Amino acid sequence: MTATDRSIELTRAAAQAAADKLAHDIIAYDVSDVLSITDTFLVASAPNDRQVRAIVDAIEEKLLKELDVKPVRREGEREGRWVLLDYVDIVVHVQHAEERVFYALERLWKDCPEVPLPEDAVATRGKGREQAAAEEAARENGAQS
Template sequence: MSIPDDILALARTAAQAASDKLAGEVIGLDVSELVVITDVFLVCSGSSERQVSAIVDGIEEQLLKEHRRKPLRREGQMDARWVLLDYGDIVIHVQHAEDRAFYALERLWREAPVLDLQIDEGGPAAPAGSDSSSAA
């Protein structure tokens, strides 16, 4: 994999933020060998315009909080059908599920290796000191 660790960390933070907002099919594609404008495409979907907006807001909040990064460019926010967040090294596509099926970015970029985003599907972590696995 040719993605630098800091960019991979950015992609993983964005992916986890999307997953925390119940985004569907969160995937990261290493496009560094295929395009010159960015290294990673992160693609995810929401089932409604409201969810797409919530996913976008969650991603922006986490990337600002954890990496002090704001998008260089944002497109599609008004319609909330396909919102593009451009962070330079990573471009995030948050699509309405219908639009994602129609445009099929994963198929368009099928030559790009899929990244291991290490998403915790269990949701936000439990507070420190709590142990839900211990028996009473």
């Protein structure tokens, strides 16, 4: 079984909304062969809690406006470190860059096929980890001063 056309459409729209709000490391997996609860996982990250929330809001707004769909569940908003949006057909994870590195969701789903995303959403891949490493180095340098 592969992801439905509807879930691919939702995933691509959510990825575009995330990219428009400068999300990093956007990737989507077709998990329909290994999970019965959803078709795709979309994962994106941001360097701070405020941007995580902005990305989540942009995704919700775009999917509601353009595709008339609301999440059935939303978790983690208060902390702003890892927000999960469950649209049944897709599950969106927006994580703070530090959580993204720590939990490494890609490691869990690496055997699943990637869902093709809009070109500008894919162009952001890799920037999040580099930025997280730079921020960590800056914190270490600041602590040594």
